[in-house]
Amino acid sequence: MALIGYARVSTRDQHTEAQTDVLEAAGCEKVFVDHASGTLARRPALDQMLEYVRAGDTLVVTKLDRLGRSVRNLKQIAEDMQERGIGLRALSQGIDTTTPGGRLFFHMLAAIAEFEHDLIVERTHDGLAAARARGRKGGRKFKMTATKISQARAMYDSKEHTVQEIADTFGVSRPTIYRHLQSSAGAPGAVR
Structure with a gap:
């Protein structure tokens, strides 16, 4: 003991x-x-x-x-x-x-804390749903604007820059560049 x-x-x-x-x-x-x-x-x-x-x-x-x-x-x-x-x-x-009283108290505290956590999650979901209903979206702002995407496309199409160089220029990852180049797949010279 x-x-x-x-x-x-x-x-x-x-x-x-x-x-x-x-x-x-x-x-x-x-x-x-x-x-x-x-x-x-x-x-x-x-x-x-x-x-x-x-x-x-x-x-x-x-x-x-x-x-x-x-x-x-x-x-x-x-x-x-x-x-x-x-x-x-x-x-x-x-x-x-x-002690029996100590076990009861511990389980009561744990249940209250779990209930409080569930309430916080529920309020967060309600707040996000209300924001979406007003037309607001959560999350980070996109680093790649339409102008930056067209600049990246021009850099890629010129064949003078690697995808890594393009990504470094705009401060994003290579997969981000590839994703935006593919999203404009209808554009001439799109990545396939």
């Missing part, structure tokens, strides 16, 4: 001492530390820690957001640990899944 700590900071410039000091004060025998964004799928110290912990151990974090990339990922990690007989304790949120 060991307490095992896990700390994570998002960038190399951030310091882990604030988290590791709290984890050591909580009685953690060993602390694993990652220097990686929470959105990254690969976090080596997390993988090592998950291999290290055994049934009866409790994983301790300062806050839940240090552990999971998303609510779904956090829930998946917690369920995997629960199946293996490993507890989870989040110090600042007062969550301890080794």
